[in-house]
Amino acid sequence: MASLLFFGSLLFLSGAALGSNNSIPLVLWHGMGDNCCNPLSMGSIKKMVEDKLPGIYVLSLMIGKTIAEDTESGFFVDVNKQVDIACEKIAQDPKLKGGYNAMGFSQGAQFLRAVAQRCPVPPMKNLISVGGQHQGVYGLPRCPGESSHICDWIRRALDSGAYTDAVQKRLVQAQYWHDPINSDLYKQHSLFLADINQERVVNETYKKNLMSLEKFVMVKFLKDTVVDPVISEWFGFFKPGQAKETETLQESALYKEDRLGLAQMDKAGKLVFLFSDGDHLQFDQAWFNAKLIPYLQ
Incomplete structure (x- = not known):
């Protein structure tokens, strides 16, 4: 969601190069408030990958x-x-x-998952979600509702209009606003998230396409102050009917009913759950190289 602003002077990497001209191409999608080519965020990531994997082709999407x-x-x-x-x-x-x-960052990770589900040609091999909210959000950036009465009030105010046609069609963040208390309203009116998460009907093509991934890597930020609930970054969410207790992906109906094929992917070792001990999209170069670069080779 927030811009990925880090590194600066840490742009150049040390050590032996790992890639070659035969490296698998990489597609990047930025988060909210960012863009394809910001030299302090996506531009830096692109340069890091190119330095570590010489010869790789990197496309940073510009909409x-x-x-x-x-x-x-x-x-x-x-x-x-x-x-x-x-x-x-x-x-x-x-x-x-x-x-x-x-590789998608924050909301860009959700959007790339939709690409995987809807557009199988050319094939996406590995999907790396860096802080992506795959069960959506029920809170505001840096305003987690469970810790502030003011945030709760703002959240209820947004929720009262999030599922109107005008807001759904004009505000990106409303399209992944997930109300666990009024789930019927969410399922009926969510134009994006409810569709890709198979909340209304099961689209077998979506399921088949997602299951064709070799790996689906999800990164959660342990000190995240932007995503509410943060467990959405590992495909978990609030337990149905309330907004205090959360459940893991494996505890959810989505997993138990296997509407997306995630249970089968999990059993096949295709789901990878990683974490970074930082705030939203905050990690260092060494962590990136050690944890994510192996999935790009």
């Missing part, structure tokens, strides 16, 4: 004709339209025709 439009798209362009644009860009890129890995 819009300019960097400014790309940033605005993260707030105001219908997510389903953004996913369509991303699918088209990926399909038309000749360097990706043999398949690619994908």
Whole structure:
């Protein structure tokens, strides 16, 4: 959700190169408030990967004709339209025709999962979700509702309008606003999240496509002050009917009913749960190299 602002002077990596001209291409998608090419965030990530894996092709998705439009798209362009644009860009890129890995940051991770489910050609091999909210959010950035009465009030105010047609179609964050108390309202009116999480009907194509991933890697930030609940980064969420106690992915109906194929993927060793001991999207170079680079080789 928040911009990925870190590294700065730590742009260049030391040690032996791990990649080659045969490296699998990589597609990146940024989070809310960021853009494809910010030199302090996605530009830095792209450079790090290219330095560590020489010869790799990295596409950092831009939704819009300019960097400014790309940033605005993260707030105001219908997510389903953004996913369509991303699918088209990926399909038309000749360097990706043999398949690619994908790495999404915050909301960009959700959007890339939708790409995996909806657009299997060319094939996505590994999906790396860095702080992605796969069960959505029920709170505001840096305003976790369970610890503040004011936040609870704001959350209820947003919730009262989050599922109106006007808000759903015009505000990206409303499309992954997940109300665990009024689940019927969420399932009926969520234009994006309820669809890709198979909350209304089970789309067997979505399920088959997601299960074709070699690995689905999810990173949770242990001191996250942006995502509420943070367990959404590991595909968990609040227990149904309330907004205090959470449940893991494995405890959820989504997993037990296997609507997305995640239970089968878990049993096959395709789900990988990683963590970083920091706030949202905050990690250092050594952690990135040790934990994520292996899934890009």
